[in-house]
Amino acid sequence: MPRKTWRRLRVPISIRYDQLEILIQLAFGIEEADLYEFTPYEKQIQYMNYPMDPDAGFDGVSFLADKGYPYPDLINNSIMLELGSDWQFDIALERTLSFRSLKKLPLPCCLEGSDNENEENVPKFNYSAVNKNYALWARAGERMVPGSGQWPFND
Numbered sequence: 447m448p449r450k451t452w453r454r455l456r457v458p459i460s461i462r463y464d465q466l467e468i469l470i471q472l473a474f475g476i477e478e479a480d481l482y483e484f485t486p487y488e489k490q491i492q493y494m495n496y497p498m499d500p501d502a503g504f505d506g507v508s509f510l511a512d513k514g515y516p517y518p519d520l521i522n523n524s525i526m527l528e529l530g531s532d533w534q535f536d537i538a539l540e541r542t543l544s545f546r547s548l549k550k551l552p553l554p555c556c557l558e559g560s561d562n563e564n565e566e567n568v569p570k571f572n573y574s575a576v577n578k579n580y581a582l583w584a585r586a587g588e589r590m591v592p593g594s595g596q597w598p599f600n601d
Contacts, residue, residue, distance in 0.1 A: 453559035453571075456551060459542065463493040463511035469554050470527060470535060472579045475572075479530035484511065484537075486519035487526065554580045 453473040457466065463484050471479065483494035490506025493514040519525055520539035527535040556576040 451560065451562045453576075454540070454557040455554060456543075456548075456557055457554045459515075459517040461516065461554075463514045463516055464495060466516055466537075467495070467511065467527065467529070468583065469580065470529070470537075472583065473556055473559065473576050474533075475575075476529065476533065479533070482511070482527060482529045484514075484516065485526045485528075486516075487523045489519065489523075491519075552577075552581065552584065554584065556580065 451474070453470075455469060455473060457469060461469075467482050467484075471477075481494070481496055483492050485492050491514075492506060492508045493511045494508060495511050497510070516525055516537070517539075520537070524536050524538040527533075527537060529535065556573060559571045559573065559576075561571045
């Protein structure tokens with residue numbers, strides 16, 4: 447069985463779906479993708495960065511990603527992220543930490559990851575580069591949301 451490509455991230459529980467999507471792109475070295483949608487498993491809800499076409503065939507309710515928070519959806523199940531036409535991610539909550547147990551680790555941060563050598567589209571995992579970009583993102587705030595005209599990670 448081939449090894450999967452994965453990342454373990456530490457993010458605040460107050461993060462929105464649109465912010466989480468940026469952190470996932472940075473963690474995997476993906477260039478800014480145009481369209482994405484988060485779908486919590488076992489719920490008829492989607493959070494996306496584009497208005498839902500009523501004729502798209504989705505029977506549930508859709509919201510713009512900047513209006514939803516993944517933490518409540520992750521408490522009971524995982525979430526699927528479809529990013530562009532090439533990427534699909536399963537997102538799960540491992541555990542929540544108290545403020546005291548965070549110690550001095552910054553939020554967000556990438557704790558670890560691994561790549562499948564057979565995947566062609568995935569840049570090699572670079573822990574320090576991911577966390578350097580996360581530090582930039584944390585300082586930039588809303589200016590780092592795609593569509594704001596600010597995307598400094600393509601240097």
